[in-house]
Amino acid sequence: MTDPVLRLETTQLTVEPGGQARAEVTVLNPGTIVESYALDVVGEQPIPWAEVTPPVLSVYPQQQETATIVFNPPTGPTGPAGTVPFGIRAKSQVDPLNSAVVEGQLEIGQVFGLQAKLTPVTSSGRWRGLHTIQFSNWGNAPARLRIVASDPDQALGFLIRPDVVDVPLGATVTARIKARTRKPVLRGSTTRLPFKVVGEPDPPRPFGMPETPGADPGRPMVDGAFTQKPILTRGVITAATVVGAALIGVLAFALTRGGGAAATPTGDGTTLPGKPVLTAAAAGPTSIALVWAQLPNIDSYALYYVDDAGHVNKSERGVDVKQTAKTVTGLNAGVHYCFKLSAVNGKLEGPPSAAACATTGKATPTSAPPSSAPPSGGTSTAPPGGVTTSAPPSSAATQTGQPSASVGVDAPQFAPGQWIAAVDLAPGALVNAEQNAKSLAAQLKSAGVDAKALHATGQYPGLYRLDTKKPMPDDWVVYVGPAASPDQAQAVCRSPQVQQIRSSTCPRFQPAVPPPG
Structure with missing residues (x-):
């Protein structure tokens, strides 16, 4: 077989x-x-x-x-x-x-079944619009397409990623198209700019090949449009007007409002600040010294002048966040004043402190005119009527042991219970000691610190140090205060404003109390 x-x-x-x-x-x-x-x-x-x-x-x-x-x-x-x-x-x-x-x-033979879909069909914007195009292959052979976009007026530019895609059998691929206007319009009405996207065969068909009438399944095509908006719409112009008016208002408020320099923002703007602890002490017949502990995560402080019932009579906002002490001046002598302090973080204001109160000192009495009596021993005056009286020598301060507060034309006034802290001590025998002390005090004042300079023996004899219990030598003293306690005086002296200018250990004094013994 x-x-x-x-x-x-x-x-x-x-x-x-x-x-x-x-x-x-x-x-x-x-x-x-x-x-x-x-x-x-x-x-x-x-x-x-x-x-x-x-x-x-x-x-x-x-x-x-x-x-x-x-x-x-x-x-x-x-x-x-x-x-x-x-x-x-x-x-x-x-x-x-x-x-x-x-x-x-x-x-x-190959049968093409390519379809295209554009999403969205119409985009809008001032400069560009974004589209997504999808190609689906329902034929019997895979296809490679080069994506080409064009508009009849050449008013648009196109960015296509990717610009060449492979479309397997029964699959769908996606590309992104960015249509950008070549001529932005500042003002006017919206304009519709049509365009067309074609998936051209890659490689191209041979030249002279007859075209398929109507829709060509081997060359999918889809229409789209970009609606161009003017840059300055009516809403933008209205918003710009409102913002400009608001900026003018803020500038006018900043130029006309009371208070010190603008606070330095250091808070996060979202956390409610804590409650400050405020203390007050008389600093003279017309001023009161306020001291508080610094709070974290805030932008500024707000100071309120209140009466005994807690009603606000006056407010001072924008107190610098770095400040931990303030001397309120321009007050009346012998008057009781109360204050409250709150912390501000962005638009949030924390609870106010408890009221801190103090009474300003009494006004210094006007010195009597000098007598024509001889200064030694007792003095004899002859009032009308021929009656002769004797007056003891003027030595009350010496007999009571109180330091003389009337020596020097600008001698400071202190009351019992007040404390000061020395930022700097300079022996009076040094050249330019007085000039240097007053210059440092002026520099501290410019930084927001109520600092002064005094001559320990010339302006205020009998001043003594708390740590050594000894009278001060012939020194020039640059000090801060007075405060209600030695710790408050030291806190002001060791504040960042002071320490940045002059690092100091801050010796403390109680001027109105004589040294023991």
Whole structure:
């Protein structure tokens, strides 16, 4: 027994998806007995859309019979495209080892089913609009497209990422398109600028190839538009007017409001500040010294002048956040004053402190005119009527042990219970000691610190140090205060405003109390 001999009439076949192609195959039986051959179509992949009629041939010895092969490739993304090799196999049913195959090729045409979708179809803006384009492939072959955008008036520029996309069978790919106006408009009405986006085949089609009428499934196209707005709309102009008026108001308020320099913002603007602890002490007949502990995460302080019932008579906002002491001046002598302090963080104001009160000192009495009596011993005056009286020597301060507060034309006035802290001490024998002390006091005043200079023996004899319990030598003293306690005086002296100008250990004094013994 021998293998059959096969002959295929046409080895090159062409068919379109959804169409049909036929070929005839002849089977020769070279043997000596009648053979029955089973026919089928084989290939690299199964070809379920190929059919052999009849599927079995009976062939007499040295005779031949013919069968027909029909190819019906389907349409859509599941269908094949391009060249499909195939084989026709004849296998003996008497002896399965006897078989033969004849080969051929089937060329299946490509079917394009590309679709495009633009989202949004119309964008709007002053300078640019953003779009997303999607390509879907419902054909039977993958496609590569180059995305091209254009507008008829050339009023737009386009940025496409990516500009070349591969679209597999049954898949969808996405690209982004930015349409930007070439001529921004300052004022006016909105303008609609149409444009078109095309997915061009890549590589391009051969030149002279006929175009498909209507929508071309191999060259998807979609229309879009960009609505250009003017830069200055009516709302923008109105908002700018309101902002300008607000800025003018803020500037006018900053120039006309009372208070010191603008506070330095150091808070986060969202946390409610804590409650300050405020103390007050008389600093003279017309001033009161206020001292408080510094609070964190705030922008400034607000100081309130209140009466005994807690009613606010006057307020002073914008007190510098770095400040921990303030001397209120211009007050009346011998009057009781109360104050409250609150911390400010952005637009949030914390609870006010408890009222801190103090009474200003009494006014210094006017000195009596000098007497014409001799200064030594007792003094004799002759009032009208010829009565002669004797007055003791003027030595009250010496007899009571109080330091003299009337020596020097600008001697400061202190009351019992008041404390001061020395920022700097300079021996009076040094050259320019007085000038240097007054210069340092002026520098501290310019930084917001109520500092003064005095001559320990010339202006205020009897001043003594708390730590040494000894009278001061012939020194010039630059001091801060007075305060209600030594700790308050030291806190002012060790504040950042003072320490940045002159680092000091801050010796403390109680001027109105004589040294013990």
